[in-house]
Every structure is written in C-alpha cells, then in structure tokens.
Amino acid sequence: MPQSNIDAPRVSLDTTDNAVTLVLSGRIDADGCAAVWKKTSEFIIKKTENLSGIPPFILNLENVNYFDTAGAALVSNINGLAKKKGWDKISIKGLNPEYSSLVKLSLDIDPLIHVENHSASLSFIEKKGDEFSDFLSDLGLFITFIGEITWALFTSLKQPFRIRWHETFVVAEKTGVDALPIVSLISFIVGLVMAFQAAIPMKMFGAEIYVANLIGIAMVRELGPLMTAIVLAGRSASAFAAEIGTMKINEEIDALTVMGFDPVKFLIVPRVIASTFITPLLTVFANLMGILGGALVILAFGYPIITYYNQIAGFVTWEDFAGGIVKCFVFGILIAATGCIKGYQTKQGPSAVGESTTSAVVSSIILIAVFDGIFSVVYYCLGI
Amino acid sequence: MKETIIKVENLYAGYNSKAIMEDLCFDVKKGEIFVILGGSGCGKSTVLKHMTGLVPPVSGKILINGTDMVTAEGEKRNRLLQTIGVAFQNGALFGSMTVLENIMLPLEEYTSLPKDAIKAIAMIKLKLVNMEDSAYLLPDELSGGMKKRAAIARAMALDPAILFLDEPSAGLDPLTSASLDSLIMNLAEVLNISFVIVTHELESILTIADNTIILEKKTKGIIARGKPKDLKADKSNPYAYKFFNRNEGKAGFDIRQ
Numbered sequence: 001m002p003q004s005n006i007d008a009p010r011v012s013l014d015t016t017d018n019a020v021t022l023v024l025s026g027r028i029d030a031d032g033c034a035a036v037w038k039k040t041s042e043f044i045i046k047k048t049e050n051l052s053g054i055p056p057f058i059l060n061l062e063n064v065n066y067f068d069t070a071g072a073a074l075v076s077n078i079n080g081l082a083k084k085k086g087w088d089k090i091s092i093k094g095l096n097p098e099y100s101s102l103v104k105l106s107l108d109i110d111p112l113i114h115v116e117n118h119s120a121s122l123s124f125i126e127k128k129g130d131e132f133s134d135f136l137s138d139l140g141l142f143i144t145f146i147g148e149i150t151w152a153l154f155t156s157l158k159q160p161f162r163i164r165w166h167e168t169f170v171v172a173e174k175t176g177v178d179a180l181p182i183v184s185l186i187s188f189i190v191g192l193v194m195a196f197q198a199a200i201p202m203k204m205f206g207a208e209i210y211v212a213n214l215i216g217i218a219m220v221r222e223l224g225p226l227m228t229a230i231v232l233a234g235r236s237a238s239a240f241a242a243e244i245g246t247m248k249i250n251e252e253i254d255a256l257t258v259m260g261f262d263p264v265k266f267l268i269v270p271r272v273i274a275s276t277f278i279t280p281l282l283t284v285f286a287n288l289m290g291i292l293g294g295a296l297v298i299l300a301f302g303y304p305i306i307t308y309y310n311q312i313a314g315f316v317t318w319e320d321f322a323g324g325i326v327k328c329f330v331f332g333i334l335i336a337a338t339g340c341i342k343g344y345q346t347k348q349g350p351s352a353v354g355e356s357t358t359s360a361v362v363s364s365i366i367l368i369a370v371f372d373g374i375f376s377v378v379y380y381c382l383g384i
Numbered sequence: 385m386k387e388t389i390i391k392v393e394n395l396y397a398g399y400n401s402k403a404i405m406e407d408l409c410f411d412v413k414k415g416e417i418f419v420i421l422g423g424s425g426c427g428k429s430t431v432l433k434h435m436t437g438l439v440p441p442v443s444g445k446i447l448i449n450g451t452d453m454v455t456a457e458g459e460k461r462n463r464l465l466q467t468i469g470v471a472f473q474n475g476a477l478f479g480s481m482t483v484l485e486n487i488m489l490p491l492e493e494y495t496s497l498p499k500d501a502i503k504a505i506a507m508i509k510l511k512l513v514n515m516e517d518s519a520y521l522l523p524d525e526l527s528g529g530m531k532k533r534a535a536i537a538r539a540m541a542l543d544p545a546i547l548f549l550d551e552p553s554a555g556l557d558p559l560t561s562a563s564l565d566s567l568i569m570n571l572a573e574v575l576n577i578s579f580v581i582v583t584h585e586l587e588s589i590l591t592i593a594d595n596t597i598i599l600e601k602k603t604k605g606i607i608a609r610g611k612p613k614d615l616k617a618d619k620s621n622p623y624a625y626k627f628f629n630r631n632e633g634k635a636g637f638d639i640r641q
Contacts, residue, residue, distance in 0.1 A: 029543065030495040030505075037501045068543040068575070069512075070497070073504035101574045109504075109511055349524045350479035 006065060011036040013043040019055050020048060022078065025063035028071035037074060044081045057087045061103075062094030071099075072106035079107055138345075145341045149272060152264045168270040175236040176278035180285060183231050187286035190223055191215055191293025199297055208301050212311035215294035220316050224287035225324045226372060229331035232279060233364040237339035240271055241360035244343025245353040253344070268344070272336040279332030280325045287324070319384050327375050331368055338364040386413040389545060389578050390435070395444030397431045403442045405431060406604045410597050412546070417572050417579040417592050419612070421627065422599035428582045429550060431599070435580065436470050436548050437461065448546065466494060469539030473550045475531035477523035483534045484510065484519040490541040509537040512574075513567060529560035533567065540571070546578045547571070553585045561585060565592050586628060590616065598624050 009032030014021045022043065026032060059078060064071070075092075082090050095103060122130065156163050195215050199208045244267060247253050256263045291312065298308045342360035346352045390412040397405040404427040412418045422428045434441040437453045446453040448464055456464050477486050487506040491497060497505070510516045513533040523531060532552055539547055552568070553561040565588045571577050583589060589596060593612045600607040600623060608615055608624035615621070616628035 030491070030497060033501055034496040034498070037498055069508050069540070070495075070501075070505055070543065072508050073501055076508065077501065077504055098576075105511065105574075106508065109507060109516075349522075 006063075009033075009035045011040050011043065013047050015047055015051060017053075017055060019058050020051070021058045021060055023060040023063070024071075024074075027066040028064050028074060029066055029068050030070040032066075033070040033074050037077070040074065040078060041081060044078065044085065048085055054086050057082050057090040058093050059090050060093045061096070061099075064096065064099075067096070067099040067102065069102065072102045075103055076106040076109045141345060142341060145344070146337060148264050149268055149337055149340075152262065152269050153272065156265060156269050162265075163273065164266065164270050168274050171271050172274035172278050174239070175232065175275055176282060179232065179235055179282060182235070183228055183282050183286050184289045186227055186231060187219070187224060187289040188293040190227060191219060191290030192296055193293075194218065194223075195294035195297035199301060203301070209298070209303060209307065209311060211294065212298060212308045213315045215291060216312035216316040217320060219287050219290035219294075220324050221320050222324070222372075224290055225283050225327045225331060226368070227290075228279060228283045228286045228328065229335065229368045230365060232275070232282070232331075232335050233338075233361055233368060236275060237335045237342075237360045237364040238357045240336060240339030241343040241346075241357045242353055244268075244340055245346035245356045248344065248346045249348065249353065263344070268336075268340040271340055272333060275336035276329055276332035279335070280328040283325060283328045287321075323375075323379055323384050327372065330371055330375075334367045334371060335364050338367060386415060388412070389414045389449060390580070391445075391447040392435070393445040393447070395431070395434065395446065396442035397427050397434055397444075398442045399430070399439065401442050404601075404604065405599060408444070408599075408606060410606065410609065412578055412580055413595075414545070414578055415572055415576045416594045417568060417581065419589050419593040419596040420580065420582045420599065421584075421589065421596055423601060426599045426601040428599055432548055432550055432580070432582050436468060437465060466542050467544055468546045468548060469542070469544035470548045471532065471535040471539040471550070471552065473554060475523065475535040477526075477531060477534055477538065479523050482520050482522055483515065483526070483537075486523070486534065487538045487541050490538070494542060506537075506541070509540050510534075512540070512571065513537045514563075529556050529564065532556070532564065536567070536571075540575075540577070543575070544577065546580065549579060549581045549583075551583055552581060553583060553588050558587070561588060562591075564588075568592055590628075598627060 007027040009026035009028055010024070012023045014023070022040070024036070024040075028036075059075065061067070079090055090107075092103060195211050198214050199211045202208045202211060244253075247267070253263050253267075256266055295305060295308050299305060339360045342356045342363065346356040388411045392408055392410050395405070395408040396403040397408065408431065420428050420431060430439070433439040435446055435448075435453065437456075440454060444454070449467060451460065451464050453461075453464060477483070478489070481489070484503070484506050487509050488502050491502045491505060495502070507516060507519065510519055513536055515530060515533055515537065518526060518530060518534070523534070526534060536547070536549070536552070539549075549568075553564055556564065568579055568581070569592055572579055581593075589612050596609065596612050596615065597606045598608040598615070599605070608618075608621045610618075612628065615624045619625050
C-alpha cells in the first residue's frame with residue numbers, strides 16, 4: 001500500500017544546550033515502529049554523547065497521526081534508553097489525548113528490565129543425572145505396573161464374567177482384523193525379497209530349491225512373529241497409548257476411579273487379553289504370506305509348487321511352528337502392556353500424548369527385540 | 385454516531401448448507417462491546433466462527449471494514465485476519481511456548497520489527513492484561529483466568545480493530561470474572577477496540593455490553609436486540625425478559641408435583 005507523506009513514520013533528534021528534543025511523526029504502528037526503531041536507539045545513544053550537562057529530554061509527538069501499542073513499546077524503549085543515559089524522566093509534548101493512557105502505560109514499563117526466566121540452567125552432569133534418575137523411576141513404575149496388570153489379570157480370571165468382553169472383542173477387531181492387510185503385505189514382501197536375494201547366490205551351486213527350507217524356517221521361527229510384533233507395536237501400542245493418554249488428560253481416568261472402577265481392570269485388561277490372543281493369530285497369517293512370497297520366486301525359477309511345498313513340509317517341524325507361536329503370546333502381552341502403561345503415565349500438556357505414544361512404540365520394539373533374544377537362547381538350550 | 389466496523393447482512397449460519405440461524409442482520413460499531421446471547425446450542429459459537437472466517441456460512445455477507453470475510457481470499461483474507469483477534473474458550477495457547485512467546489509469535493510472523501521491539505510490545509500486552517509476572521510461565525502453569533487473559537493478550541498482539549471472545553468468563557469465579565470484565569471495558573476505552581463476545585454470564589453482560597442480540601433456536605433468528613438494561617426491563621418480549629430475569633423461568637419436570 002502506498003503511504004501518504006503524512007503517514008510516513010519519521011524520527012529526528014535536536015540537541016541544544018537547553019533541551020534534547022526527539023520528534024516522532026507519522027503513523028507509529030508496527031510497521032512504522034519497525035522503520036524507526038533502530039534509528040531512534042542510535043540517535044539517543046550517539047547524538048547525546050557530547051552533551052555538557054543534562055538538559056530536559058522532550059519527546060515531541062505533535063505530528064503523530066496514529067499510535068498503538070507498538071508505538072507504546074517505542075516510547076517505552078526511548079524512556080528506558082534515556083534513563084540509562086542519566087535522565088530521570090522524559091517529558092512528552094503535543095500528545096493527542098486519545099493516546100494519553102497508552103503513553104502513560106508505556107512509561108510505566110521499562111523494557112530494558114525484563115523478568116528473567118526462572119528455570120535455572122543445569123550443568124551437563126546434572127542433566128545426565130536427572131535423566132538417569134528419571135529413567136530409574138520410570139523403570140520402577142513400569143515394574144510396579146506390570147505387577148498390577150498381572151494381578152488384575154489373575155483376579156479377572158477368577159471372575160471371568162466381570163471382564164468387559166464386548167470391549168475386548170472390539171479391541172481385538174481393531175488390532176487384529178484391521179491389521180491383517182498390512183501384516184500380510186509386509187510378510188509377503190519380506191518372504192519374496194528374502195527368497196529372491198537368497199536364490200541368486202544359491203543358484204550358482206544349483207541349490208536354489210533349498211531357498212524353500214530357508215524361507216520356511218526363517219518365517220516360521222523368527223520373521224513371522226517378529227514382523228507381526230513390530231507392525232503391531234507401531235500400530236496398536238501407539239493407539240493404546242494415545243487413547244489412554246487422552247483419557248488421562250481429559251480426566252476420564254479420574255472419573256473412572258471416583259466411580260469406584262479399577263482403571264487397570266477397566267481399560268488395560270481388555271486390551272492385554274485382546275492383544276495377547278490376536279498376535280499369534282496374525283502371526284499364522286504372516287507365516288503363510290511369507291511362504292507364499294517365497295513360492296512366487298521358486299515358481300519363477302521354474303519349479304512346480306508341489307516341490308516347494310514338499311521341501312518346506314519335510315523340513316519345518318511342528319516344534320518350529322509352536323516355538324514361533326509361543327513367542328507371539330509374550331509379544332502380544334508386551335505390546336499391550338507397554339502401550340497401556342505409557343498411556344497411563346501421560347503427563348499434562350498438549351505434547352504429552354505425543355511423547356507417550358512415541359515412547360510406547362520405542363519401548364515395545366526394544367522389549368520385543370530383547371525378549372526375542374531371550375527366547376532364542378532358551379530354545380537353543382531346550383534343543384528346539 | 386460511531387462508525388460501523390462489522391456489518392452482517394442476511395447471514396444464514398450453519399454447517400454443510402444446513403442453516404440453524406436464518407437471515408441474521410446486525411451491525412457492530414467501532415469501540416463498542418457487542419454481546420451475542422442465546423440458549424445453549426442455538427448457534428452463537430457458529431455465528432462467531434463465521435465472523436472469524438473459520439467456517440464459511442451457508443450464505444450471507446460479513447463485512448469487516450467494508451471487506452466481505454466470506455468471499456475474501458489469499459492476501460486480502462490474510463490482511464483481514466490481521467485486523468481481528470480471537471480469544472478461544474479455553475485459551476488455545478500453544479503449550480510448548482511460554483506466555484511471552486505465544487504473544488510474540490504473530491508479531492514475529494507479520495512484522496519486520498527487531499526482536500527487542502517485539503519483546504517490548506509483548507510485555508506491554510501482558511501489562512495490559514496484568515500478567516507481566518507470568519511472562520515466562522508455560523500455559524500449563526496458569527490458572528483458568530490467567531489463561532483467558534493471556535489468550536486476550538495474544539489476540540491483541542497485532543493491535544486488531546476487533547476482538548472476538550468466546551465465553552470469556554465461563555468457568556471463572558465471580559472475582560476473576562469481574563476483573564476480566566473491567567479489563568474488557570478498559571481495553572475498549574484505551575485502545576478503542578470493538579469487542580464481539582459470546583457469553584452466558586448475565587452479570588457480566590449487564591456490566592459491559594453496549595449492545596446485544598439474543599438468538600433463539602425455534603425462530604432461527606434474532607428474537608431481541610438492544611441495550612441489555614432495556615431488555616431486562618422490557619416485559620413485552622417474554623423470551624428476552626426470561627433470559628435476563630432467570631428466576632422466573634422454569635424448566636424440566638418438577639419432581640415435587
């Protein structure tokens with residue numbers, strides 16, 4: 001927008017032995033202030049350097065035709081700088097009475113003296129110590145919670161009719177049935193890619209049919225359960241954490257407590273039960289889809305499908321299959337428990353739900369990896 | 385006669401082309417405190433959302449300083465939005481920023497002022513709402529009344545000509561609510577800001593409002609308009625009379641009968 005001449009913000013400073021006069025004119029709004037702010041500060045700091053005494057400081061606002069809080073900030077800044085240079089007060093001339101209360105307000109504030117941030121800065125060691133103590137207390141809470149969930153599960157099993165079965169099935173549908181496409185797709189691709197990558201070097205030895213053994217054993221024992229668990233950790237642990245975290249922020253959990261419900265039984269038990277039983281079922285699908293992915297590669301190499309089937313059926317045992325499925329029960333518990341606990345521990349504030357969701361996914365993936373390692377050692381010792 | 389700053393013409397308010405309020409016409413003058421009243425769920429907040437450009441109305445015009453909020457687009461709409469400020473019911477302060485940073489944000493985005501100037505302006509806004517001691521607190525650490533005051537300070541960041549407040553005194557104790565009222569009157573006087581307020585607080589309406597309209601669900605329109613004191617005394621309009629003299633109305637099934 002073109003500014004008319006009267007509107008253009010201007011500043012000038014006259015110094016005589018009798019008075020220092022700072023003249024502001026034009027439209028002193030945010031844009032006007034931006035135009036003259038630096039100049040004003042420079043004038044006051046530099047042009048008043050060679051004064052012999054301290055003559056009165058006059059701020060002339062006669063030709064100001066608009067003035068808002070941005071202008072008030074400018075006046076407040078002028079006042080602050082003048083004080084710094086030794087003036088006790090500045091006198092204001094030609095003030096339009098419409099703006100007098102704003103100017104009075106601006107003289108009350110000294111922008112150079114800001115309230116300082118109260119939070120003290122911590123040293124590196126203090127910060128690390130703080131983080132470590134947070135980690136320990138988190139770990140303690142986690143263990144307590146696992147105990148609480150286990151206890152709630154046991155007491156619920158004593159009175160199975162008290163379990164909220166409807167909610168359990170709804171959660172099972174959301175975490176299980178709805179996750180089927182993504183679990184299938186990922187397992188199929190993993191089976192396909194792994195078979196393809198393995199077939200190339202094995203073909204050099206004429207051993208490409210053994211790709212079937214590789215896919216069969218890897219999917220059933222390891223990759224099927226692991227891929228399913230990781231997908232569920234990303235999909236369901238985060239959902240549980242967000243759902244329960246939002247309930248916590250909205251005081252819904254407090255509402256449950258004062259109504260006499262046990263929030264752990266009410267919210268967490270259905271999710272843990274659903275997730276525990278749905279993970280092995282999804283894993284069966286994942287195994288199947290992974291093996292189908294491998295089949296595609298074998299077919300492409302010119303073998304009939306029956307050869308592939310016989311190869312797998314002759315090599316993969318029921319123990320392998322059962323070992324994979326047993327792991328999944330544990331993964332299911334871990335995913336649901338981590339998601340729910342992180343949701344339950346959500347702090348206040350808008351970023352809290354995001355933080356607990358992230359932490360639910362990260363923690364459950366770490367726990368899945370750790371428990372997978374433990375299972376491998378145990379199976380090895382048992383000779384499975 | 386004060387000049388008109390908002391002119392609402394034949395506004396059909398509602399969502400998804402279904403009007404819940406029909407043919408609303410009213411003016412807001414410069415420096416005036418204008419209150420929109422009405423029973424719960426009658427569409428007051430919807431009208432406010434139309435006026436602030438959040439939701440397009442079914443039809444009609446909302447002229448702010450002569451520019452239609454409904455049809456304005458791009459740069460024009462942006463400029464229009466800079467002339468208004470909105471304080472939401474729960475404050476809607478950004479939780480990851482301190483109160484001061486919340487107020488500095490629009491100034492940093494829309495002006496070329498140096499950082500210390502922005503800080504000084506933000507401090508003045510905080511002083512205006514009497515919250516300069518809470519500048520470095522996070523919104524989580526504020527009480528309900530402080531959140532509302534901080535929200536008003538943020539809404540004022542760019543020195544808007546109009547401030548829209550959605551239920552400013554809901555959930556506040558009478559003392560805090562009264563101090564908020566005097567703050568609003570003070571701002572209207574000192575900064576010559578026009579206020580458009582949606583509220584239920586009778587006490588506060590009678591104290592602050594220069595002008596008011598009452599919306600009613602059944603007739604889908606404005607059932608009364610004028611100065612709140614006149615409406616309170618006027619028995620010829622039963623709905624408005626009941627609204628302002630709430631002891632005389634009865635609602636629900638009387639269990640004693």
